[in-house]
Amino acid sequence: MYRYFILCLLLPVVTACSNVDDLGNRLAPSPELTEKKEDITPSALKIPQDFPEIIPQYANSELQEISDNLTNKQGLIRWSSSDSLEQVSNFYQGKFKGDDWEITQPFNADDNTLIAQKEGLEVKISFLSANNGNTDYTINYQSLNASSPSSTEETSTSSSSQTKDNSKNLNNIPQSLTTSVEEVKKLGTINFNNSENKTIDGNTIINRRTYARWLVETYNKFHENNPAKQLRLGVNTSQPAFSDVGSNDPDFAIIQGLAEAGIIPSRLTGNSSASLFRPDTPLNREDLLTWKVPLDTGKGLPKASLDNIKETWGFQDTTKIDTKAIQALYADFQNGEQSNVRRVFGYTTLFQPKKGVTLAEAAASLWYFGYQGDGLSAQDVLSIN
Incomplete structure (x- = not known):
């Protein structure tokens, strides 16, 4: 009789736990929805194959936006980094000074822009206003020998x-x-x-x-x-x-x-x-x-x-x-x-x-x-x- 009494007390607890687990499974996000959400995040963007290899890339950055009709002769890509503007700008100035680039406009705080040329390609890096503590910047490049997008x-x-x-x-x-x-x-x-x-x-x-x-x-x-x-x-x-x-x-x-x-x-x-x-x-x-x-x-x-x-x-x-x-x-x-x-x-x-x-x-x-x-x-x- 005593054992039967103990079992009666435990049965509702076990049943409740089972119901909680079942409720948790029902409220959990669908794997399909989770996968779809990950696909549309900025980090899912990949560097286009046409993006010129000679342009340096800052490691601690995530792609945010890619311009339409990007080619190996012209295009614009926007990045975001958790590092400071000073760190990112110092990286690019160092790269441009050491890799046979010609800096036509050094970085300055007035317009937050750095411009350099190499192998007939002009690259403009523009640092945008901070976003949630991150450093947003664009890389805009154009062939000096190419015509504009117009025909x-x-x-x-x-x-x-x-x-x-x-x-x-x-x-x-x-x-x-x-x-x-x-x-x-x-x-x-x-x-x-x-x-x-x-x-x-x-x-x-x-x-x-x-x-x-x-x-x-x-x-x-x-x-x-x-x-x-x-x-x-x-x-x-x-x-x-x-x-x-x-x-x-x-x-x-x-x-x-x-x-x-x-x-x-x-x-x-x-x-x-x-x-x-x-x-x-x-x-x-x-x-x-x-x-x-x-x-x-x-x-x-x-x-x-x-x-x-x-x-x-x-x-x-x-x-x-x-x-x-x-x-x-x-x-x-x-x-x-x-x-x-x-x-x-x-x-x-x-x-x-x-x-x-x-x-x-x-x-x-x-x-x-x-x-x-x-x-x-x-x-x-x-x-x-």
């Missing part, structure tokens, strides 16, 4: 179709940009070499030299009656700011003038993006903002972080944007409805920093120069003249 045909067209003769034969202009483009054309500062009187497609991608020329000539036209605000052209006796734009280049005075004014990043600015200007490669959205915004604000670009852009523009591809363009975008946002992004690209949640700029977009960007209500439009200039 060679487009580049050739934009290069050979634009120089001296003012042409009215620009068609296929988006309706939202038509008024701005037409008024800028009336200023006589956006010129095409159109001796055969052919119609030019407004969706053709513009190259860097052409936009530089349009930018200077249009800006100076806006300030025709105020020489103190005009940009000064470079002179042939100056030391070229870029090794690929010599004094015999037809646009040397324009490009040199922009570099000497600190508008275009160069070896003269101390935070140069490169020693080359690449005049005949397509202009991208980063270029446009970086060059145009200082002429709107009348001063240098402000300091800005990725968080600033996320809080203002809210772009989904913020981490793909160059440091200088981040600064330009932050200032551009403060310009309200007259910001270049709003006027030229309209509403968008993607900035697409490497996307080529069309002739129509480039012309429309020049319709207004000014900041926070203090400025002029092409329409204002035409009415004055």
Whole structure:
């Protein structure tokens, strides 16, 4: 009887334990779901086969993002490391100094960028704002001999179709940009070499030299009656700011003038993006903002972080944007409805920093120069003249 009594007391305990185990098994995460979650974490990313082997890789880092259409000639990869910015930057500076690289821009705390070249490849390492104590950084590389992502045909067209003769034969202009483009054309500062009187497609991608020329000539036209605000052209006796734009280049005075004014990043600015200007490669959205915004604000670009852009523009591809363009975008946002992004690209949640700029977009960007209500439009200039 006594043994039977003990067994009766123990039976509920054993049954409860069994029920707890069964409940635990039912509440445990599904192995399939666990496996699926691991597959989408950043650590699951692998270095693409096309990523150049000569670019050093910091061991204590995890891949966070890989740009679309990455090749062995160009691409962007974002990394994150639990080590400090100083540790990561010292590693890359040491590698670039000891492995036959040419450092064209040493790391500095002003823009957190390091640029080096080797075997025809330019590599830019940009350190981003800290994220949860980690050091986030991007490796952006491009072949110095490769053309931009835009097609060679487009580049050739934009290069050979634009120089001296003012042409009215620009068609296929988006309706939202038509008024701005037409008024800028009336200023006589956006010129095409159109001796055969052919119609030019407004969706053709513009190259860097052409936009530089349009930018200077249009800006100076806006300030025709105020020489103190005009940009000064470079002179042939100056030391070229870029090794690929010599004094015999037809646009040397324009490009040199922009570099000497600190508008275009160069070896003269101390935070140069490169020693080359690449005049005949397509202009991208980063270029446009970086060059145009200082002429709107009348001063240098402000300091800005990725968080600033996320809080203002809210772009989904913020981490793909160059440091200088981040600064330009932050200032551009403060310009309200007259910001270049709003006027030229309209509403968008993607900035697409490497996307080529069309002739129509480039012309429309020049319709207004000014900041926070203090400025002029092409329409204002035409009415004055």
